[in-house]
Amino acid sequence: VDRSQSSVTLSDVAKEAGVSLATASRVINGTTRRVGEDVRERVLAAAHKLDYTPNGPAQATARGRSNAVALVVHDIADPYFASISAGVMRAADEHRLLVSIASTLRQPERELAYLASNRGQRSRAVILAGSRVDDPDLNDRLTREIAAYERSGGHVVVISQPTLPVDTVVVENRAGARELATQLLELGYRRFGVLAGPPQLITARDRRSGVLDALSAAGLQPVALTAGEFTRDGGYEAMSRILADGTEVDCVVAVNDVMAVGAMAAARDHGMVLPNDLAVAGFDDIATLRDVNPSLSTVRLPLEALGRMALEMAVTAEPAPPPRRSHVAGDVVIRDSTPPKN
Amino acid sequence: VDRSQSSVTLSDVAKEAGVSLATASRVINGTTRRVGEDVRERVLAAAHKLDYTPNGPAQATARGRSNAVALVVHDIADPYFASISAGVMRAADEHRLLVSIASTLRQPERELAYLASNRGQRSRAVILAGSRVDDPDLNDRLTREIAAYERSGGHVVVISQPTLPVDTVVVENRAGARELATQLLELGYRRFGVLAGPPQLITARDRRSGVLDALSAAGLQPVALTAGEFTRDGGYEAMSRILADGTEVDCVVAVNDVMAVGAMAAARDHGMVLPNDLAVAGFDDIATLRDVNPSLSTVRLPLEALGRMALEMAVTAEPAPPPRRSHVAGDVVIRDSTPPKN
DNA sequence: TTGTACGCGTTATCAG
């Protein structure tokens, strides 16, 4: 090992202050404040003079636990996850916790690997921010890996659906989509196209189901329904398929905002004028997309709060708690992309 | 310390395989492959059977270095930084490096604190992704803290301007802005409004300067110039000020896309029809904003590549290298928001 | 090729 790197250690500080290593440790991390005021000041002065910084890994090995939490997202460049991450980071900062972020690149199996890695890292918690998937085998392995992680002393919290036996921030996707579709019906739309997301993602399925719920409650069903990736291009392609089919639709509901924006682009490329020729609605209320034109009707989700809540759950976790569930609803926001029909 | 938590250690594996700790260590981390094939297999089998995961903090203390890199951004919810982060994370993944992300909340002094924290964390590198600022005192302290961090064995790489004695991915903001403005002049615009960013951010200043360069090369200067935050709302407010002044402008150039979008919103709220009544251009080519209407003329930056390059520099850093500089230029993209003037 | 033993920087127990 190359020990040529300098670095002030706690025993340097102790030496400088003329006290024992133990005492120096006590004043630096303040575990027990049973330290003489004069001694305390001497140590603090020495630490400051030497520009001492505690060695994180060493603290972590000695304590058996690090002060980091891990956040696992599908894709950090997706504004949905970026906003959630901002919430997690802000809250983590208040608790003086470090945040390490990993991306699954939309491959659910990678959550397993990150969990195992975190078991080794002795992180305090891992927050799984991506949608749960419908894959019994995978969920089974995930449950086992979670158990192993928790046995090692960490806590897991999920943001999305309560399909795992852990603390969960439950997003009311289905109810939100139902309410959105209900309001669109009230606006006079009848011929609905639904741009569904990847079928295995429960978030996408719940939103789709919510829309269908509302329609069938009105004795209707969508005149077109097609799935696409959970991205702008996925929305563009799905919309293009509907247009190519020649199906007449009044209103297209996409299961998230980025798909909705892709759909709007496809409609325009097909010569349509929005919102006159077609109404479009999304889901999430992504901040960056609030200025698209016409402004997008959607379901607002408090994304940053989601992240913040998840971190708070992670921090307040108890030894062997019954999994907690915090439910978060979305608010329907009707804007110019879905004007009243006639 | 609560040692009730189970956890398989390397010596458990060694015991199970009937070898010494040293041998187990050798096969697990493969430092020297001078291990008998049979023994090697026994150890691997034992590790797999016990579901062993190396203890990260312990490895880090023993090696004197962790396998994490830190990324410091102004705000992870800003799509500019989110994209850079995606690049860093993808590249880090290929190098089996963990990435921990911190946000300065746009307070430059916080970079100092994160650097000190990373000195303690023994991270391999820290990537400073935010613009440098014009604050001699701060830069001085930063330089000293960087020196301390590097003395502890880490490497620093900056994405933005080469104002610090470290490896830097230099973004050619000024040249990009100059080229953008030049092309706008060619399109026939003459009465320019410039929405500058926070004066202390060098990225904002360079872009502003680039625009002014091009204008004065044509014997012009902006008819309006006002600064605002580097955000959507900053753009909205800056544009509103120009409109309130009643200054007649042909074309507004914002120093980034999110400000440009805010400016478009302000213009619309003021009754203008875009792009007929006003041309607007931005900078960055944020992916999420590619579908705004009219589509935004801008300077495309390879954001994800920026992050990737920074990580590669961090990984290939040498002991005492002369700081390296990688220059990255932007590409002007003219779209519908700046149609030819007559 | 394999094992022994020490070191890494802290924390925490147990005497004093």
Next chain:
DNA sequence: CTGATAACGCGTACAA
């Protein structure tokens, strides 16, 4: 209230 000192889990000279 303070000081020795044994862990913590792993890497690696050095010896065998």
